[in-house]
Amino acid sequence: MPPSPSPKIFTYGDFNLEAMCRRASALRQGLSCTCDPDQRPASGSFNWAIFLSFEDGIRWVFRSPHHRTFMPIEMGKRLLASEAATLRYLRAHSDIPVPEVYDYCASSDNEIGIPFLFMSEAPGQPLSKVWRPAGSPQPSLKTSSKAQVLSQLGDITWKLSQLRFNQIGSLFEDNESFEIKECLSRGHMLHERYCLEIPRGPFASEAEFYDSLVSAFSEEAEILQLSHHCFVAPVPSRDDYESRTHFEGAMELWNDFVTVGRKTDSSDNRLDYIIAGDALRDIVQKCALPAVNHETFPLCHPDLSVNNIYVDDDYNITCIIDWAFASSIPESMLLSVPGLPQYGDEIAPELHLPFIDGFIAAIPGSIKESSTRGYRESLERGQISWRLSRLLSMDSIADYALFATVWHFAHGANKAIGQYFVESRRSPHYIQxxxxxxxxxxxxxxxxxxxxxxxxxxxxRKTIAKKLTLMSEWKSQYTVDQSQRLRTDMFVASPYLWKWIQQCMQDWKEMP
Known part of the structure; x- marks a missing residue:
């Protein structure tokens, strides 16, 4: 007879279920604990989770790192240890609503057989249940309710701004004491950046931290897969198109364009990113980003998406989950409106003010008025830091737009991006x-x-993509011979281009 299938609970890992229940029971002074072996584990990008039940009705979450090809298990163990330490630190030093950690082990050398984390279940429901992305057929949360959530996030950000450290890095726990060690931020770990030979901290200054991120940006551009990142042809955004049909048409045109010549991982695209990285290194060295205190560094949640914010029926925040990749950071990076609904999405302008007001309202009256003014100024200019951090981490579909914001912040209208890139592409250094x-x-x-x-x-579609490639001078950007150039400026594929091509295609179809 064929062997009976394993219970669903072992979908992502083989572990000792009985030992897990025994350990959980012992943590509650012997209270009986059960775990349904037929439950299918919840799964995220980096961890999977199951639920345990106690005889008094309390439920716990048991989490363990995935074995992923894009993130070695040893990195997953480090992230688990740091997240557990961060949650314990937050519970001990603030009233920010986070899960309680009852026990964890970042090694497989235990009776359960895998790295694990026992934690409380988040009350309420994830904000993603009611906050719909742009273009969703289902109704989204009212603007007034979104503003209520943003005001609370402003309050939480103030509390995070008061949890400060002398170095930039991630928290770890050793003998019940907390210590800042290597930086496990998204910008240092994701997109296979964990394998790059870059400084990883802890960093003693903002300059060291930003220099490390710029190095990660440039090395990723040179040797790692760039996936959807094409510097002069950003991925179309749903927000730029009136209908889903027009957006899907723009995506088709974009895919056609980048397919010709395999543009994303081509040397031409890589060099554009390397030039951008060199420019960013110069910008962060010369331009001080707005902050009240540059001497110490606040703790930050790495991904305040709607999936990680839990609310009750009245949209009061009940819990903030998923603190993997958390670290202390430069204050200017904290004092920016979070990206919602997802980490890389820039929030609507009308929701900036509720966040700022929520932060300012949380400041105690004992704080000097000059400091409060400084915080407000930093918050109002926070999107510069938001865009810079997303760009350096390559957590965006619109790298060129992010770069343009940072560039204009540093140079104003005195220096054109297109001219800078054209001149750089012709320089002997970049040609070599x-x-x-x-x-x-x-x-x-x-x-x-x-x-x-x-x-x-x-x-x-092939003809259009080929003609567009020719007009962009894709294969003649980094050449010494300038005699046959069609363009004298820098080609950038904006939403207007895709809309214009779609209109031309429609007019062609309608011709008698």
Whole structure:
């Protein structure tokens, strides 16, 4: 007879279920604990979780890191240990609503057999249940209710701003004491950045921290897969299109364009990002971002998305979960409106003020008026830091737009981005670097085969993508010979381009 299938509870990991229940029971002085083996674990990008029940009706969460190809298990263990320490620190030093950690072990060397974290269940429901993304067919939360949530997030951000450390890094626990060690921020860990040879802290200054992030940005551009990142052709955003049909049409055109020549991982695209990284290094060295206190560094939640904010039926925040990748950071990065509904989404302008007002209202009356004014000024300019952090972490679909904001903050209208890139592309330094990076490009035969497969029965779309590539001068950007140039400026594919092409295609179809 074939072996009986394993219970669903072991979908993501093989562990000792009985030992887990025994340990949980012992943590509650022997209170009986059960765990349904037929439950399918909840799963996120980096962890999976199951629920335990006690005889008095209390439920706990049991979490463990995934075995993922994009994140080694040893990194998952470090993240688990740091998150547990961060949650315990927050419970001990603030009233920010976070889960309670009852026990954890970042090693597999225990009776349960895997790294684990016992924690309380978050009360309420995730904000994602009611806060819909743009273009969703279901009704979203009213603006007034969103403002209520943002005001509370402002209050929580004030509390985080008072949890300060002398270094920038992530929290770890050792013999019931807390210590800042290496920085496990998203910008240092995600997109396979964990494998880069960059400084990882702890950092004694903002300058060291930003220099490390710029190094990660530039090295990712040079040697790692760039996925959807094409500097001069940002991924279309749903917010820029009137209908889902127009947005999907723009996505098709974008995919066509980047498929020709395999643009995203090409040497041309990589060099654009390297030039941007060099410019960012110069900007962060010369421009002081707004902050009240540059000497110490506040703790920050790394991903205040609607999935990680729990609310009750009246939209009062009941819990903030998922503190993996948390670290102390420069104050200017904390004092910015969070991206909602997801980490990389820029929130609507009308919701900035409730967040700022919530932060200011939380400041005690004993704080000097000059400090309060300084906080308000920093908050009002916080989107510069928000955009810089998203750009350096490559947690965006619109890198060029983020870069333009940071560039104009530093240079004003005195120096054009297009001119800077055109001049840089023609410089001997970048032409030499381009020739070196070009050695890692895919063979032309492989690129042409992939194009042929992709554009099968799509002749018109192929023609448009090829013509657009020609007009962009994609393959003549980093060359010494300037005699055959079609363009004298920098090509950037904006939403207007995709809308114009769609209109032309529609007019063509309607021609008699």
């Amino acid at each position: 670097l381009y020739n070196e990076v070009q050695q890692e490009d895919q063979p032309l035969s492989k690129i042409e085969k992939d194009e042929k497969d992709y554009f099968q029965n799509k002749d018109l």
